[in-house]
Amino acid sequence: MNKPATQVMDSVDSLDELLASTQSVVDEFLKPLTVQIDLEGYYPEEVLRKLGTLGAYSRHISHYRGDGVTDMGAAIQTMGLVSQECMSTGFAIWCQNTCAWYLQNSDNSKVRDEWLPRVASGEVLAGTGMSNIMKAYAGIEDLRLIGKRVDGGYVVNGNLPWVSNLGDNHVFGTQFAVEGETKRSVMALVDCRSEGFSLKLAAHFTGMEGTRTFACMFEDVFIPDEMIIDEDGAAFLRRNRAGIILLQFGMGVGNIQASIDISRNVEPLLGHVNAYLDDRPEELQQELDDLIDAVMVMAEEPFEKSDEYFHELLQLRLNASELALRASQSAMLHTGAKGYLNTAPAQRKLRESYFVAIVTPAIKHLRKEIERLSLVVA
Numbered sequence: 001m002n003k004p005a006t007q008v009m010d011s012v013d014s015l016d017e018l019l020a021s022t023q024s025v026v027d028e029f030l031k032p033l034t035v036q037i038d039l040e041g042y043y044p045e046e047v048l049r050k051l052g053t054l055g056a057y058s059r060h061i062s063h064y065r066g067d068g069v070t071d072m073g074a075a076i077q078t079m080g081l082v083s084q085e086c087m088s089t090g091f092a093i094w095c096q097n098t099c100a101w102y103l104q105n106s107d108n109s110k111v112r113d114e115w116l117p118r119v120a121s122g123e124v125l126a127g128t129g130m131s132n133i134m135k136a137y138a139g140i141e142d143l144r145l146i147g148k149r150v151d152g153g154y155v156v157n158g159n160l161p162w163v164s165n166l167g168d169n170h171v172f173g174t175q176f177a178v179e180g181e182t183k184r185s186v187m188a189l190v191d192c193r194s195e196g197f198s199l200k201l202a203a204h205f206t207g208m209e210g211t212r213t214f215a216c217m218f219e220d221v222f223i224p225d226e227m228i229i230d231e232d233g234a235a236f237l238r239r240n241r242a243g244i245i246l247l248q249f250g251m252g253v254g255n256i257q258a259s260i261d262i263s264r265n266v267e268p269l270l271g272h273v274n275a276y277l278d279d280r281p282e283e284l285q286q287e288l289d290d291l292i293d294a295v296m297v298m299a300e301e302p303f304e305k306s307d308e309y310f311h312e313l314l315q316l317r318l319n320a321s322e323l324a325l326r327a328s329q330s331a332m333l334h335t336g337a338k339g340y341l342n343t344a345p346a347q348r349k350l351r352e353s354y355f356v357a358i359v360t361p362a363i364k365h366l367r368k369e370i371e372r373l374s375l376v377v378a
Helices: 015-040 045-054 071-083 086-105 109-120 131-137 231-267 267-274 279-298 305-340 345-358 363-377
Strands: 126-129 143-148 153-163 171-178 182-192 196-201 212-223 229-230
Touching: 015 071, 015 086, 045 196, 045 305, 071 086, 071 279, 086 109, 086 126, 086 143, 086 171, 086 182, 086 231, 086 345, 126 131, 126 153, 126 279, 131 153, 131 171, 143 182, 143 212, 153 279, 171 231, 182 212, 182 231, 229 231, 229 279, 231 267, 231 279, 231 305, 267 305, 279 305, 305 345, 305 363
Parallel strands: 126 171, 143 171
Antiparallel strands: 143 153, 153 212, 171 182, 182 229, 196 212
16 A cells, blocks of 8 residues: 555755755766667666656655655756756656646545655656647647546547657556537546557657657546546646646756856867857856746746746746757857767757757747737736
8 A cells, every 4th residue: 555645755855965866876877878868769767766766756746745845946956957968868857747746736635645656756657748738728739638427437539649758657647628528628647557548659759769759549548537637627737837837947957058068168179269159158157047046936936826927937938948949059069060970969969959949838839828928917
């Protein structure tokens, strides 16, 4: 019998200890795998498990912590350290943290108490199938999953094209529309072992390989009431979307900092000619520091309080995407021809930065929502 989430404690007491332990895992276990992850699609499961034992997925989970604190800033910093080395692994951490965030904020004690301790500790690895849902609520596409109410739960059909950090024994959170109720969706936790559910490898990517990204196929998949996170999916997303987006900053700031460091590291050799380039490391560092300061202030209140709050958060998220593109391009230009080597960090960071810019919410999605909210808050 699993302990209730409220009885489980973090294994690392202080943020400094967590960051130091995370860096040790990065140096000892992740760095030797980074090129293999990028070029061969290796899934770093052992690294993800080690980070789970440190408490990397639980700092923002008040139900899991003994002190009841929601430390979103610590989760961002930890993810940022990992993403500096390998953003594929950082993205897997975002998936894990985000699924834990869904469970943390569920009013259904059955799903929360059963699964939150296992996800927040890394015992069970988890994904987040919310890209389609966030786009649907923004009017970009339709919901792809349809659920029919039956005795004891729902039967779900449809497919989600790309969901990451998945495997046969993984879980993920998503939403489905309710048949016959055009304005209602349900938030649920999906167990990949469910009968009628299957994973299909649909594509290979030029970056972000090693993230276990699959198409998810639902053929009469029964989701019991015990796996329902919230019966009102739209309201659930509105309450918790700020946390989803805040966590994404870990990937962005990690990618940006790594790109700045790459540019800075070639200064002794190429500084005399790199001085003619735009977006110099010291300039980008100041922009990144200012961005981090602003994000950390918002992370103190990870639940959306107003349209003004969410408007500001989306603008910061857009700034992170745009800065990642600039910083990674700068790293390539500062490095020169050596950045083209297929194992070079510069070209890897460039490809990763495009993911920062296109992962939901993508730049175009962000600008659409910022425009809409600008009219509301004006």
